[in-house]
Amino acid sequence: MEARSARLHLHTEDTEMIVKTLTKALTDNGIGRCNRPDFGQSYAVRLSRRRHQDGSRYRIALLTLICGLLLAGCIVPETMPAQSNQGSPSGKGAKVDAIQTRVAEERAGQASDSEDAMSNASDGAQGQTSTVEESGGALVPGPTAQQLELLAKLRPQGEAPELLNKVWLNSEPLKLADLRGNVVLVEFWTYG
């Protein structure tokens, strides 16, 4: 501001007047440098007070933050495993699932038995054919209702890229193309 007003002073006295009024307007708005010593002093005092208050405020905020982090550190490790286990049938969940599938299988068996009995009662020849079909189906156990639900969720995400590695341990080089009909788990890992 000073630099600009000095440069303008070189031209005319009119411009000096304009600059003075401009400077006054700006200082009144608190933008330019303040010429009143008392104002500046009181402002400085106010600033220093505020700084002091802010400092104590920061300190309190910092303490609260540290306490919060410590608390979170105590609570989270206990709750996290419980959360990660949710939705995955592990441990007790797996046992419950196993029991549920067994119950479902038993129910299915009972249902087919009762159907057999009914068809046998109504028509001997037809009853025999249906039994053959069902016993044929039972040789290859299909997915349970729960598994069907899970399989519906596991949408195909594209064909797995072929394995191109030449050096293998524990096995001859394998190709995914030769493993059709098998369920394959490809795991990327590193021993380190």
Next chain:
Amino acid sequence: MREWHEKYADDGFVIIGVHTPEFRHERDVQNVENSLTRLSIPFAVAIDNDWKTWRSYNNRYWPAMYFIDKTGQIRYLKIGEGQYGYSESVIQALLAEPYTAN
């Protein structure tokens, strides 16, 4: 992993470990072989020192498991450790899925 191999290998479940090294010393095949003995890993392990398979899978994580169904489709991707119960139920479901060879 070893447990799954023992449990489901007879049902047509194949585990393939792709060893993609992160650090220089992990590129040594002898080191990998020693770790297989140490961890008694029974399943096949491909040495992916040139990162070829890693790149073709567009993989970014260790560990990462790709569950591939009987037709060769990726059906589930598990990144990181944990949720082994769910992963096992995925294996069971994929094994139970009917398959007819083309």
